Amino acid sequence: xxxxxxxxxxxxxxxxxxxxxxxxxxxxxxxxxxxxxxxxxxxxxxxxxxxxxxxxxxxxxxxxxxxxxxxxxxxxxxxxxxxxxxxxxxxxxxxxxxxxxxxxxxxxxxxxxxxxxxxxxxxxxxxxxxxxxxxxxxxxxxxxxxxxxxxxxxxxxxxxxxxxxxxxxxxxxxxxxxxxxxxxxxxxxxxxxxxxxxxxxx
Numbered sequence: 001x002x003x004x005x006x007x008x009x010x011x012x013x014x015x016x017x018x019x020x021x022x023x024x025x026x027x028x029x030x031x032x033x034x035x036x037x038x039x040x041x042x043x044x045x046x047x048x049x050x051x052x053x054x055x056x057x058x059x060x061x062x063x064x065x066x067x068x069x070x071x072x073x074x075x076x077x078x079x080x081x082x083x084x085x086x087x088x089x090x091x092x093x094x095x096x097x098x099x100x101x102x103x104x105x106x107x108x109x110x111x112x113x114x115x116x117x118x119x120x121x122x123x124x125x126x127x128x129x130x131x132x133x134x135x136x137x138x139x140x141x142x143x144x145x146x147x148x149x150x151x152x153x154x155x156x157x158x159x160x161x162x163x164x165x166x167x168x169x170x171x172x173x174x175x176x177x178x179x180x181x182x183x184x185x186x187x188x189x190x191x192x193x194x195x196x197x198x199x200x201x202x
Contacts, residue, residue, distance in 0.1 A: 008130030126170035
């Protein structure tokens with residue numbers, strides 16, 4: 001089994017890379033999906049979130065009210081760390097369960113937006129970083145998500161820097177071009193992963 005950590009900044013196109021790796025045969029474990037799963041209605045994760053932040057973080061039908069919770073934790077590092085202490089261990093445990101069910105020779109890709117921020121880079125056989133210049137991130141967030149320019153820059157600044165991500169990269173995927181460019185690069189990367197080939201930062 002080859003365990004790959006996949007990360008990239010907001011607007012880098014990491015989801016496009018993740019879906020293309022899955023199409024090539026990777027077992028993709030998406031930490032964002034798991035983060036929603038572990039605080040779904042009826043879970044002990046949601047019960048702990050409510051105990052920590054109050055019933056105001058629930059919708060009328062008992063689901064997690066993400067915007068309400070976001071208002072509490074955004075800009076409050078203590079609150080954010082409290083939330084992370086509830087969610088992150090559960091996400092990692094669930095990811096380990098899924099990985100354990102994969103074939104012995106599988107390429108397992110852990111899609112983790114905050115891989116660098118949470119210090120997980122050393123936990124994988126290699127780290128694949130989806131990289132674009134900051135100005136491309138801003139352009140995509142404003143054009144594709146309708147985000148105001150200042151909010152886009154604030155979201156980018158709240159994550160690890162581009163240099164910090166590149167510092168932990170075993171393989172870098174430049175995604176500043178077209179989807180055809182991306183597919184060509186991923187053909188190279190997949191060949192390397194399938195052969196457990198030499199490290200490269202090309």
